[in-house]
Amino acid sequence: xxxxxxxxxxxxxxxxxxxxxxxxxxxxxxxxxxxxxxxxxxxxxxxxxxxxxxxxxxxxxxxxxxxxxxxxxxxxxxxxxxxxxxxxxxxxxxxxxxxxxxxxxxxxxx
Amino acid sequence: xxxxxxxxxxxxxxxxxxxxxxxxxxxxxxxxxxxxxxxxxxxxxxxxxxxxxxxxxxxxxxxxxxxxxxxxxxxxxxxxxxxxxxxxxxxxxxxxxxxxxxxxxxxxxxxxxxx
Numbered sequence: 001x002x003x004x005x006x007x008x009x010x011x012x013x014x015x016x017x018x019x020x021x022x023x024x025x026x027x028x029x030x031x032x033x034x035x036x037x038x039x040x041x042x043x044x045x046x047x048x049x050x051x052x053x054x055x056x057x058x059x060x061x062x063x064x065x066x067x068x069x070x071x072x073x074x075x076x077x078x079x080x081x082x083x084x085x086x087x088x089x090x091x092x093x094x095x096x097x098x099x100x101x102x103x104x105x106x107x108x109x110x
Numbered sequence: 111x112x113x114x115x116x117x118x119x120x121x122x123x124x125x126x127x128x129x130x131x132x133x134x135x136x137x138x139x140x141x142x143x144x145x146x147x148x149x150x151x152x153x154x155x156x157x158x159x160x161x162x163x164x165x166x167x168x169x170x171x172x173x174x175x176x177x178x179x180x181x182x183x184x185x186x187x188x189x190x191x192x193x194x195x196x197x198x199x200x201x202x203x204x205x206x207x208x209x210x211x212x213x214x215x216x217x218x219x220x221x222x223x224x225x
Contacts (some may be wrong), residue, residue: 034213043112043200043216044153087153091212098214100145100153 004088009105012082018075020104022088025069032091033064034098035073037084044087044100047073078108113137114217116201122223128189131220135182135203141165142184143204143214144176148197159184188222196224 005023012018024033034049048055048062050071055062061074075082087103113136123129135142144156146169155168159178170176173191178184188195198221202214 038153041147041198041219041221043114043202043218045112046213046215049213098155100155102152 004090004101006086006088006101006104008102009107011107011109012075012078014080014108014110015077018078018082018106018108020073020075020086020088020106021070022073023070024088024090027068027090029068033062033071034089034091035060035062036087036089036098036100037082038087038103039081039084047086049091078106080108080110082106083108112215112217114201114203114215116199116217116220118220119218120221120223122225123191124225125191125193127191127224128187129191129222131186131188131199131201131222133184133186133201133203133217135184135201136215139203139205139215140182141204141206141212142178142182143202144170144184144186145200145202145216146197147200147219148194151197153200156186191224193224196222198222 035047036044038044048060050062064071085103085105087100089098115134117132140161143158147153156170157176158166162178173189176186198219200219202216204212204214
């Protein structure tokens with residue numbers, strides 16, 4: 001199973017960009033990278049996903065390296081409400097399910 | 111609001127009892143997933159149903175069972191409850207099982223406390 005490695009915690013100043021890295025060096029060619037976040041004990045919230053190309057939506061941007069061994073989630077202007085645990089997940093084989101690791105605890109500081 | 115609803119929000123019960131958690135997926139979603147999140151275990155996948163049939167099983171105990179009904183809502187049944195079953199239980203739904211089109215949307219969860 002492809003696994004991911006994320007730093008356990010990060011800080012970011014309010015209004016600045018938050019760049020959250022994820023290493024997935026064993027990813028296969030047809031596996032997607034998904035990002036979710038969980039604020040307190042709420043249900044995880046979908047952020048973005050991608051396969052090869054960089055992706056952007058209203059919440060964030062996902063930058064995937066050319067060799068696909070790592071990716072970065074970018075929150076362009078972090079706010080206090082972005083304080084959460086961020087999970088980088090590699091979608092396993094078709095039909096398999098999401099495996100949530102410990103994630104990165106992002107603290108946005110005023 | 112993800113569109114996934116879960117009831118009840120909180121549940122307090124005693125050891126040895128049986129409870130049922132209910133989930134209504136987003137309109138049009140065919141897949142339902144159940145997860146358990148305890149303090150020391152993180153988010154653990156339990157089971158997935160797709161259009162009424164079991165699709166995948168994770169770390170689900172034999173004391174736990176689930177089903178998805180024709181109207182696509184799902185129920186998770188937990189029996190012979192133990193203190194260690196105290197956790198948040200999340201339901202998620204997705205449109206299909208096609209990679210890239212199976213983004214899971216999570217409900218607000220049910221907090222189960224076993225005393």
